Amino acid sequence: MREAPMALTDEAIDKIKGMITSGELGPGDRLPKEADLAERLGLSRNSLREAVKALSMIRVLDVRQGDGTYVTSLAPDLLLDALSFVVDFHRDDTVLQFLEVRRILEPSATALATERMPVEDIAKLQAVLDQLGDNPTIEALVANDLEFHRQIAAGSGNAVLCSLIDGLSGPTTRARIWRGLTQEGAAERTREQHQAIVDAITARQPDLARSWATIHVAGVEEWLRRAL
Structure with a gap:
């Protein structure tokens, strides 16, 4: 039975969050390219994309068109x-x-x-x-x-x-x-x-x-x- 898309997105969110809480990614850091990050985390590119979208909505990530995806300042007010x-x-x-x-x-x-x-x-x-x-x-x-x-x-x-x-x-x-x-x-x-x-x-x-x-x-x- 295939895992539900939402569960896969949640897994992707948890893995990105883990990279931030562990200190591997810090405020202002740029995420690796989508293909490289998906392979490294064992995720589909679609799940990773949905996770990035969700984390950008709650201001954890900042998606800059043509530049890349960055961790925000993670300031409390943000x-x-x-x-x-x-x-x-x-x-x-x-x-x-x-x-x-x-x-x-x-x-x-x-x-x-x-x-x-x-x-x-x-x-x-x-x-x-x-x-x-x-x-x-x-x-x-x-x-x-x-x-x-x-x-x-x-x-x-x-x-x-x-x-x-x-x-x-x-x-x-x-x-x-x-x-x-x-x-x-x-x-x-x-x-x-x-x-x-x-x-x-x-x-x-x-x-x-x-x-x-x-x-x-x-x-x-x-x-x-x-x-x-």
């Missing part, structure tokens, strides 16, 4: 781009799970940012809050919220954590808009909690910053649990 693809297919009934993950990750990122953010970046974070007028629209408030959390994630100094949080922000945006439209006082509460987070970061109090970040994300999560 590889975690694929997360946004997965996130885009979420269903409304999984948004609570995304919020749960945000509640786990964001307080830790906020605590790290409290210890690591340069003073000038903290000033930029405060400037984000100061951009909002007295009566911002829900859309402006949510956009401000996204930028606020993006800057804190970046301030953690951890590229993997930052990419994960960025990838998770999409599915929860609609929940934040919905809350802003329906829950009385939500906009003002958000602004107050954001300011409390900035104040804790400014004072270099990571435990306090972590607590406010937990309260902030948990508020959206708890509201959504009741709303659903």
Whole structure:
């Protein structure tokens, strides 16, 4: 019985991945020619081609027409781009799970940012809050919220954590808009909690910053649990 094409492609992916994880191929290295690599790995050229296509989609390989195929930089933000693809297919009934993950990750990122953010970046974070007028629209408030959390994630100094949080922000945006439209006082509460987070970061109090970040994300999560 012939092996299914998908299984052969998976085998090819595993073998290329093995060359990278073993250090035989490193970031920026060019893969051997297709015919040579297929023979060396004991693969059909078609299976190898499909594997290369799949690995290029998740940014592990970079196929340059007329030049060859290269291993990418393998930087976390590049590889975690694929997360946004997965996130885009979420269903409304999984948004609570995304919020749960945000509640786990964001307080830790906020605590790290409290210890690591340069003073000038903290000033930029405060400037984000100061951009909002007295009566911002829900859309402006949510956009401000996204930028606020993006800057804190970046301030953690951890590229993997930052990419994960960025990838998770999409599915929860609609929940934040919905809350802003329906829950009385939500906009003002958000602004107050954001300011409390900035104040804790400014004072270099990571435990306090972590607590406010937990309260902030948990508020959206708890509201959504009741709303659903």
